[in-house]
Amino acid sequence: MRRWLLPLAVAGLVVLGIGALVAARQPAPVLTRDEQAARLAGELRCPDCQGLSVAESHTAAADAIRAEIAEQLAAGRSVDEVRQHFVNRYGQWILLQPADPLVWLLPLVVIAAGVGLFAWWLLGQRQSPSQPEAAGETDAPLMVDDEARRTVRDELEALDG
């Protein structure tokens, strides 16, 4: 029974994960071309602004990008293809949300490492003060030989007497 637990748990997690992925992808509403263009413009950085998306800006470069998006979508290219078109020219920099998964995972890794280190430190704190005692108790077992018996008996007699 027990050896089935781990595979079962893993299988359950995989099913849950796939379910979550499917659920996350499912409600992809059908967008009109204008909505697609507006959404993509919101994902792209305006090249000659400070921290604004193309959708939020009306500089000449933002206007040019919007025109290019509209033109390419009208020519039948997909949103992903148009996004890639800009990444090919500007690099990942043009995306306001980086596509590199490492960027998203790194903070989680750092937090997990921090929690792990803290737990380690906490365990160490709890364990170390009790250690000297433990060492004393378990140190070499008492030796009771004849000489010891004799000493005890002599001292007891001395007390009695």
Next chain:
Amino acid sequence: MRTLASSRWRWLVVPLLAIPLGWLLFQGLGRDPRSIPSPLIGKPLPALAGPTLDSGSFDDASLAGRPAVINVWAAYCVPCRAEHGMLRDLVAQHGDELSVIGVMYQTGEDAARDFRDRYGSGWTELTDPGGRTALDLGVTGPPETFFVDADGIVRYRHIGPLTTDVLREQLAAVGVDL
């Protein structure tokens, strides 16, 4: 029981944290925060075409077989003034070895003519109406200069005003010795 925390490896925690962090921070020292690496480097120059300031039209077939310098500038850009002087000298002395192409960035034709009369001209100037050429080059703001080798491959993108050192070094890399 001996825990990890009390083991003799405990001292390793500090170097294990400090060395990667130190390395990361040290890497940043040599980096210019203003330079955004261009994905065009090592790739063919995007197609350049369109109307020119002298009412002609440009086709990048005319670049074939020679190194090229593509300079993106604007009339409002102050460092572009000195740069135009350098480009004028370059064209005068090495115009037979390379092509220089100017790309006007958000600049009207009258302002461009005025600027060129004052600070330097002598090379083909794309007016780039609508800014599409600048988009194709991934330009973030003038001045930007692209160095293209004789095979049409982009070798370097310089953001900011050109210096004689940059010009000499990057032209040498595309096969033109000053």
